[in-house]
Every structure is written in structure tokens, then in C-alpha cells.
Amino acid sequence: MYNGDMGYSSGMLNDRVEILMRVQTTGKIGKNSGAATYESLGCVWAQVTFNRGIKAMRESALDGTDYVLVRMRWNEMANRNCYLRYDGVMYMVTEFHRDMRDNIIQMKAVEVK
Numbered sequence: 469m470y471n472g473d474m475g476y477s478s479g480m481l482n483d484r485v486e487i488l489m490r491v492q493t494t495g496k497i498g499k500n501s502g503a504a505t506y507e508s509l510g511c512v513w514a515q516v517t518f519n520r521g522i523k524a525m526r527e528s529a530l531d532g533t534d535y536v537l538v539r540m541r542w543n544e545m546a547n548r549n550c551y552l553r554y555d556g557v558m559y560m561v562t563e564f565h566r567d568m569r570d571n572i573i574q575m576k577a578v579e580v581k
Contacts, residue, residue: 481513485538486553487545506551506558514540516554534579535562542571552577 488506517537536559538552548564552575559577566573 480515481540483514483516483554484511485514485516485540486511488551488553488558489549490551509545509550512540512543512545514538514554534581536577536579538573538575538577540573542566542568542573546573546575551580 487509489509491505491507493503493505515538517539518535536554538554538559540546546564546566548561550561552559552561558580560580561575561577563576564573565575
């Protein structure tokens with residue numbers, strides 16, 4: 469049985485992240501003919517870290533510096549199809565790991581330009 473001792477401590481989660489879902493609006497021809505909009509599902513406390521070190525320097529030629537690693541407590545809003553907004557920048561989730569038992573979600577996301 470889960471006792472709440474796992475997961476991230478509150479001191480680690482010092483960044484506010486908004487979770488968004490892409491919604492296709494209806495256009496003149498059909499469902500997928502309109503422009504995409506983003507619906508806010510809510511905000512959560514998280515830890516956002518940027519690529520650092522040797523790996524980041526190697527990847528910088530391929531825009532590796534546009535990636536962030538986001539850690540948060542387990543919730544129902546976040547999934548591998550969501551988008552994140554942090555510090556005024558929109559990110560698309562590229563890697564996703566959720567573990568309800570350990571009360572954690574870890575995501576790697578890339579800046580949407």
C-alpha cells in the first residue's frame with residue numbers, strides 16, 4: 469500500500485508549470501481544417517532543469533539547449549500528448565515517465581518555436 473513517503477520533496481518543486489492540451493478547432497470544411505489552440509488543464513508545482521554538461525554541449529549543434537527536464541508529483545493532467553508552459557515559453561513533451569506508486573512524473577520537453 470502507498471504511504472506517501474516516496475516522490476519529490478516540496479523544496480525541489482519550486483517552479484510553476486502550466487499543463488496544456490492541443491485542441492483542434494472546427495473550420496469551414498471539417499474538424500481538422502481550423503487552427504490549433506491550446507486549452508489549459510491547470511498549473512502544478514514542478515522542478516524544471518535545463519540540459520547541462522558535456523552532453524548538452526555536444527547536442528547544442530542540434531538545438532539540444534532547447535530541451536528541459538520537468539519533474540512533478542503524479543497527477544491526472546499530464547500525459548505524453550500534453551504541452552507545458554514555463555517562464556513564458558511553450559514546450560512539447562518528447563519523453564514521458566509516470567509512476568503512480570512512487571508519486572512521480574518525469575518529462576523531457578523541447579521548446580516549440
